[in-house]
Amino acid sequence: MKKLYSANNLIEAQMILYLLEHAYIRAKVLNTHAQGGVGEIPFTHTYPEIWIVHDDDLEKARSIIDAYENTPIEVGYVHCPACGEQNPRNFQLCWQCGEGLEIAHLKLDGT
Ligand SMILES: [Zn+2]
Numbered sequence: 001m002k003k004l005y006s007a008n009n010l011i012e013a014q015m016i017l018y019l020l021e022h023a024y025i026r027a028k029v030l031n032t033h034a035q036g037g038v039g040e041i042p043f044t045h046t047y048p049e050i051w052i053v054h055d056d057d058l059e060k061a062r063s064i065i066d067a068y069e070n071t072p073i074e075v076g077y078v079h080c081p082a083c084g085e086q087n088p089r090n091f092q093l094c095w096q097c098g099e100g101l102e103i104a105h106l107k108l109d110g111t
Contacts, residue, residue, distance in 0.1 A: 001028075002058050005050040005065050011095050013048035018098040019068060025061050026053035 004027065007013035013029045020027045030049045052061050076089040082099035093100055 002052045002055050003049055004052050004058065004061050006047045007050060008047065010048050013050060015091060015093065015095050016050050016065065016068060018093040018095075019064055020050070020052075020061055021098070022093065022100075023060060023064055025057040025064070027051060027057075027061065028053060 005016060007016060007029075010029075017027055017029055028051050030051055031047065052058050071090050071092075077086045078089050078091070078101055079086055080094035080097060080099050080101060083094060083097045085094055085096040087094055087096075087101055091101055
């Protein structure tokens with residue numbers, strides 16, 4: 001297990017988790033607020049952390065994080081083709097169900 005990333009919130013943590021799963025990288029979110037009483041959670045660690053299960057995946061996972069962080073934040077929303085949830089336009093996967101949003105982007109482009 002290696003720590004990959006500290007997310008700003010649970011939604012972001014979930015997003016990154018889905019991105020990693022899409023690349024067949026096993027990861028876990030730790031230090032979430034919901035984990036009351038499980039293990040010892042240091043008081044200072046209030047942000048959800050993404051941990052890679054297999055250390056060998058770290059380099060690949062970091063490149064995914066790089067791509068995620070370098071994605072320009074666009075104004076606007078896109079609706080998930082699977083569950084209809086509204087997602088920020090720069091999201092690649094639905095934060096709620098994990099469905100790929102590329103399909104929705106393609107439809108917007110008319111291709
Ligand atoms: Zn969805």
